[in-house]
Structure formats: structure tokens, C-alpha cells
Amino acid sequence: MSEALVAIEKLNVSYPGATVSAHVLDSVDITIGHGEAVGLVGESGSGKSTVAFALLGLLADDADVSAGRAAFDGRENVFATKEAEALRGTEIAMVFQDPMSALNPLFTIGTQLIDIQRRRFPNERRSQLWARAERVLAEVGMPDAPRRMRAYPHEFSGGMRQRVVIAMALLVEPKLLIADEPTTALDATVEAQVVEALRRLRRRTRSSMLVVSHSMGLIAELCDSVVVMYAGTVVESGPVKAVLRKPLHPYTRALLACEIDPYADFDPEQELATIPGIVPDPARRPSGCIFAARCTESHARCSEPPPHRQVEAGHRFSCWQDASR
Amino acid sequence: MRGAPLRIHLAFKLATALLAVAGSVVILMALTRLIPGDPATVILGSRATPEAVAALNARIGLDRPVGEHVLVFFAHLLSGDLGEDVFNGRPVAGLVAAALPNTVALAFSAMLSAILFGVPLALLSARNPGGKTDRVVAFLSVGFISTPSFVVAVFLLMTFSVTLRWFPVLGAGEAGAVGDQLWHLVLPTAALAVGWIGYIARLLRSSLLEVLGENHIRTLRAYGVSEAKILMKYALKPAILPTIAILAMGFGELLGGAVFVEVIFNRPGLGSLIYDAIRTRNYPVVQGGVFITVLLYVLTNLSADLTQTLLDPRERSRLAAARGT
Numbered sequence: 001m002s003e004a005l006v007a008i009e010k011l012n013v014s015y016p017g018a019t020v021s022a023h024v025l026d027s028v029d030i031t032i033g034h035g036e037a038v039g040l041v042g043e044s045g046s047g048k049s050t051v052a053f054a055l056l057g058l059l060a061d062d063a064d065v066s067a068g069r070a071a072f073d074g075r076e077n078v079f080a081t082k083e084a085e086a087l088r089g090t091e092i093a094m095v096f097q098d099p100m101s102a103l104n105p106l107f108t109i110g111t112q113l114i115d116i117q118r119r120r121f122p123n124e125r126r127s128q129l130w131a132r133a134e135r136v137l138a139e140v141g142m143p144d145a146p147r148r149m150r151a152y153p154h155e156f157s158g159g160m161r162q163r164v165v166i167a168m169a170l171l172v173e174p175k176l177l178i179a180d181e182p183t184t185a186l187d188a189t190v191e192a193q194v195v196e197a198l199r200r201l202r203r204r205t206r207s208s209m210l211v212v213s214h215s216m217g218l219i220a221e222l223c224d225s226v227v228v229m230y231a232g233t234v235v236e237s238g239p240v241k242a243v244l245r246k247p248l249h250p251y252t253r254a255l256l257a258c259e260i261d262p263y264a265d266f267d268p269e270q271e272l273a274t275i276p277g278i279v280p281d282p283a284r285r286p287s288g289c290i291f292a293a294r295c296t297e298s299h300a301r302c303s304e305p306p307p308h309r310q311v312e313a314g315h316r317f318s319c320w321q322d323a324s325r
Numbered sequence: 326m327r328g329a330p331l332r333i334h335l336a337f338k339l340a341t342a343l344l345a346v347a348g349s350v351v352i353l354m355a356l357t358r359l360i361p362g363d364p365a366t367v368i369l370g371s372r373a374t375p376e377a378v379a380a381l382n383a384r385i386g387l388d389r390p391v392g393e394h395v396l397v398f399f400a401h402l403l404s405g406d407l408g409e410d411v412f413n414g415r416p417v418a419g420l421v422a423a424a425l426p427n428t429v430a431l432a433f434s435a436m437l438s439a440i441l442f443g444v445p446l447a448l449l450s451a452r453n454p455g456g457k458t459d460r461v462v463a464f465l466s467v468g469f470i471s472t473p474s475f476v477v478a479v480f481l482l483m484t485f486s487v488t489l490r491w492f493p494v495l496g497a498g499e500a501g502a503v504g505d506q507l508w509h510l511v512l513p514t515a516a517l518a519v520g521w522i523g524y525i526a527r528l529l530r531s532s533l534l535e536v537l538g539e540n541h542i543r544t545l546r547a548y549g550v551s552e553a554k555i556l557m558k559y560a561l562k563p564a565i566l567p568t569i570a571i572l573a574m575g576f577g578e579l580l581g582g583a584v585f586v587e588v589i590f591n592r593p594g595l596g597s598l599i600y601d602a603i604r605t606r607n608y609p610v611v612q613g614g615v616f617i618t619v620l621l622y623v624l625t626n627l628s629a630d631l632t633q634t635l636l637d638p639r640e641r642s643r644l645a646a647a648r649g650t
Contacts, residue, residue, distance in 0.1 A: 056547055058543065058546060058547060085549065088546070088547060088548065088549040089547065089548035089549030089550070090549065093547070093548065094544075094547045096540065096543070096544055096547070098540065101539065101540040101541060102540050102541055102543075102544045103541050103544065104541040104542075104545075104559050104563070105541070105563070105637075105638070105639060106562045106563050106636075106637065106638060107558075107559065107562070112545075115545070115548075115550050115554065115558075115559075116544075116545065116548035116550060117548075118550065118551075119548060119549035119550065120548075120549075152638040152639070152642070154638070154639045154642065155642065165544075168544070168548065172548065
């Protein structure tokens with residue numbers, strides 16, 4: 001296989017503070033192949049959204065970003081601001097979480113759908129951009145798209161707004177589509193529709209996808225492989241099937257145990273699974289295994305940085321435990 | 326049918342506005358009575374005969390209780406009668422009508438220059454908050470805001486009229502000669518507008534920064550929409566809404582604030598009319614002048630309120646939806 005679309009190695013992001021700087025991402029590796037869909041999963045504060053924003057160059061101005069390697073489609077060093085700016089809205093597009101606030105309330109959907117295409121198609125006339133927007137809006141399942149182009153965001157339901165946001169990403173025909181918690185703000189029935197829209201889109205466009213979510217279920221539905229993040233580090237990564245069938249890192253197992261299984265026998269006495277403790281303060285990271293404090297299986301060696309291991313093709317994890325267990 | 330809820334909205338606003346005007350007249354009448362010193366004595370001198378004093382009091386309504394006085398004022402108002410000048414018996418309505426255009430021209434040109442200079446300054450500061458331009462604009466704005474307009478007026482008068490002789494010293498210019506009138510308008514306008522330039526620059530800057538931090542702006546940035554377009558189009562429109570409300574109040578305040586400037590530049594106008602009337606205890610003129618000022622103040626607020634409503638599509642459809650219920 002040729003070079004991957006995205007190859008990021010040892011990505012570090014920190015925010016300088018008054019006394020100590022907060023280390024939000026610590027040596028994160030992400031590889032996304034051409035046409036591959038990668039899921040990024042973890043709790044709030046695990047740094048999964050930071051990875052997405054770093055790819056777009058949209059982190060706050062005081063963020064300190066460094067990477068061993070940052071390649072996108074054959075171009076190196078894409079975290080230099082100029083490079084990230086050139087990719088934004090042309091080759092990388094993002095579907096934002098919370099469709100309620102992702103659209104400007106004072107402008108029609110049509111106006112916004114046209115302006116976001118300007119960077120990608122600078123030479124096309126407004127009428128062409130308008131026609132394309134109308135077509136794509138219909139493709140993502142917006143009924144009566146021509147009329148809805150002239151409506152304002154508040155006239156749409158949550159699910160319909162999320163379709164508008166997805167249509168935005170489709171309009172620029174990106175090589176990489178980042179979806180940041182694409183269904184978190186939606187209720188269950190709408191969620192299913194949006195997942196279906198994203199799936200159709202993947203089949204049709206063959207663009208690569210990075211899905212950021214806290215839900216293993218969503219990632220299992222949409223992605224080929226998964227990257228499990230905890231407190232700014234990658235603890236496990238691999239093909240979705242392999243990771244789900246045989247989670248190797250205790251954190252991945254804990255995360256999977258927290259998912260609610262709607263098919264399980266209902267037991268009112270049973271308590272829902274949780275992971276005790278909280279994510280460590282990014283300004284005071286432990287020197288050893290980052291998860292040790294909350295891990296039920298920790299032992300003496302966990303005070304040292306854990307080794308990176310590979311069990312089978314592409315399935316990696318970082319833990320002192322034996323993989324064969 | 327579509328206009329019905331808007332009509333109701335308008336009627337409600339109009340009713341509140343009228344109530345405010347009526348209330349202010351009552352307060353005005355009461356305050357007139359509280360000013361120490363018998364107006365008749367001030368007007369006629371200390372050697373006036375009791376008959377003359379009684380006759381004067383009867384003519385300006387001071388022989389009747391406050392409540393009755395107010396009712397008489399409103400009754401006369403219905404036929405467009407604001408009372409008569411105590412000294413020469415000329416109708417107050419005519420005096421006010423003669424003075425009003427000068428004051429409105431002054432307030433209008435001051436407001437226009439406040440917008441013309443304040444809005445670009447706000448945009449410049451918001452482009453790079455904390456930067457050099459922002460700091461310079463902040464310094465100037467605070468200086469402008471905290472210098473009273475009468476101080477600026479005297480300073481401008483001394484510098485540009487007396488010393489440099491660039492601008493005329495006094496008056497409003499020859500009647501009918503528009504060029505001359507505009508020439509006379511420059512310095513008074515500058516004196517009145519300076520504070521408002523600073524105020525608009527600060528106010529709009531902070532609401533721009535607030536809007537720029539919202540998610541919909543991040544969406545546009547993610548698609549590489551140019552910063553200029555984001556600032557001038559997508560951030561300015563939501564940010565200017567609260568400023569419009571302030572501007573309308575400002576217009577009313579400018580009508581009142583014109584007093585100092587009109588007195589210093591010896592311009593005929595509503596401000597100087599009321600000022601002279603207070604000095605000579607010419608109560609009917611004071612009442613008529615203040616009444617018209619209050620009326621204008623309330624009307625500008627009302628129109629700003631409507632403009633704001635009509636600019637916001639959410640408000641528009643809220644009003645349209647009210648028709649159903």
C-alpha cells in the first residue's frame with residue numbers, strides 16, 4: 001500500500017501556564033489510510049478533540065504544538081500555520097458537534113453553504129455554488145432542499161441542522177473528513193439517521209474519515225479502525241473488530257464495560273459500570289503509566305512508563321500486562 | 326394576515342411609549358413646582374403688584390393644583406397647543422418647531438459621525454485583540470468617553486475658531502445657505518460625537534469579540550472563509566444588534582446633551598431654547614421643550630427596538646408564529 005493519507009507521529013500539544021504548562025497531548029501517533037475511517041475514542045478530557053483541532057490548525061493561539069512527523073497526502077510539516085490554513089476547507093473538512101451552535105443564526109443556510117465553498121471553488125459563480133449546495137443538501141436527506149436553502153437555522157430541527165453541517169463538509173469534497181462527536185447532541189432516532197447519512201457519504205465519496213466520539217458503538221458502526229485515547233496518550237489502537245473482540249488495555253476494557261447494552265437482561269439491582277477516579281490533571285502527569293491510578297489491575301511496575309507492544313497486524317497497546325492473557 | 330402579530334407588537338410598544346411620555350410630563354410639572362422661588366416674582370421683579378403676580382400665575386397655570394395643571398396641559402396638547410411664551414405670548418409650539426431642526430441636524434450628524442468612526446475603530450480593534458491597534462484604540466476611546474462634551478466644545482472653539490480661524494465661531498449659519506450651515510455644524514458635531522465614537526468603539530469591540538468566540542465562527546474558519554469576510558459579515562451583523570439599541574438611546578441623549586454645545590456655540594436649538602427658558606423662569610416654554618425632547622427620545626427608542634426586531638430572523642419568526650396562538 002502506498003503512503004497513508006495522514007501520518008502523524010509523536011504529536012505533542014501543551015498550553016503554557018503561569019507556573020507549569022498543561023500537557024494535553026503526549027506523543028500521539030495517528031495514521032489514516034486513503035479511504036480509511038478511523039475512530040478516536042476516549043472520555044471527556046482525553047484530548048481526542050484536540051487531535052482533530054490540531055489537524056485543522058484551529059487550536060487556541062497560545063497552544064504549543066510539536067510533532068515528530070506530520071504528513072498529509074505527501075506534504076510534510078502540516079502543523080505549520082500556513083500549511084494548515086491551506087488545507088482547511090479544501091482537503092480537510094470538519095463536521096462539528098452541537099449543530100445548534102455551529103450555524104450562524106442571522107444568515108440563511110444558503111448563504112452559509114455558499115461562503116464555505118469559496119475557498120475550494122474560487123472561480124465558480126454564485127449560481128453554480130448555489131445549485132451544488134441545493135443538490136448536496138438533498139443528498140444528505142433534506143426534504144424540499146431548494147426552499148430550505150432560504151431558511152434560517154432556527155427553522156430547522158436538530159437532526160436537520162446536523163444534515164446541513166454534514167452537507168457543508170461534503171460540499172468541499174475533502175480528502176479527509178473529521179466528524180467531532182457528530183451525534184452527541186441528537187436524540188436516538190435522529191442519531192440513527194445521521195449515522196446512515198455519514199455511512200452513505202463514505203461509500204460514495206471514498207474520502208478518509210476521522211470520527212471523534214466517546215461512544216464505542218458509533219465508532220464500531222462507522223469505522224475500520226479505532227484509536228483509544230486516555231489523558232492525552234494513545235493506550236490502544238487497531239482494527240475495530242480486533243479491539244472490540246479482544247481489548248488488551250485495561251482502560252479499553254473498562255470503557256467497553258461502561259457501554260450500556262440495550263439487549264442485556266434488565267436488572268434493576270445491577271449498578272451501571274463506571275471507571276472510578278478522574279482523568280489526571282494535564283499539568284501534573286504521573287511519570288509512569290498514565291492510567292495506573294484508576295486501573296484495577298495495576299501493580300508495582302506501573303510506576304515506570306509502559307512498553308508499546310504489537311500483538312497482531314496493526315493492533316497495538318501500551319501496558320505492562322501480558323498480551324496473551 | 327402576516328402583519329397582524331407585528332401590529333400587535335407595535336401597538337404594545339406604542340402604548341408603553343405613550344405611558345412613558347405621560348409619566349414624564351407629570352414628573353416635569355411636579356418638579357416645576359419644587360424649584361425654589363416664586364416664578365412670578367422672578368419674572369416680574371420684586372416690586373410687582375399682587376394683582377400682576379396673580380394674573381401671571383393664572384396665565385401659566387400655577388394657581389391650580391398640580392393634577393389639574395397636568396390635565397389642562399394634556400387637553401391643550403390634543404389641539405396641538407403647547408402653551409404660550411410668558412413674555413411675548415408667542416405659541417410655544419412655534420418656538421419649538423423653529424428650534425427643533427437645528428438640534429435634530431446636530432444630533433443626527435453627531436450620531437452619523439459616531440457610527441462612521443466608531444464602527445471601523447471597533448472592527449480594527451477586534452481584528453487583533455490585545456494588539457497594538459487595539460491598545461491605541463482603547464486608549465483613545467477611554468479618553469474620548471471620559472472627556473465631557475462641553476470641555477471638548479470649548480477646546481475646539483478656542484483652537485479651531487479663535488486661534489486658527491478655520492471654522493466660524495458662533496451661530497448656526499445663514500438661513501437657506503446649506504453650505505454655510507454645514508460649515509457651522511462641524512465643530513459642534515465633533516464636540517458631541519467624540520464621546521460616542523469612543524463608546525461605540527468599545528461597545529462594538531466587546532460584542533464582536535463575544536461573537537467571534539462562538540461556534541458558528543469556528544465553523545467558518547474551519548472552511549477557510551477569509552477573516553475579513555468573517556469579521557465584516559458574519560460577526561458584525563450579530564454584534565451590531567445590541568449596539569443599535571444603545572445608539573437609539575444615544576440619539577435621545579444627544580438631544581439632551583446638545584444643551585451644552587448649543588449654549589457654548591450659541592446655536593439656536595431645542596437645548597438653548599430650554600436653557601434660556603429655565604434662566605428666565607419661562608415655564609410654558611420649558612414644559613413644551615422638555616415634552617418634545619421626551620417624545621423624540623421615546624420615538625427613537627421605539628424605532629430602534631423595531632429595527633432590532635426586524636433584523637433578527639429569530640425575532641421575525643417569533644412574531645410570525647405568534648399569529649397561530
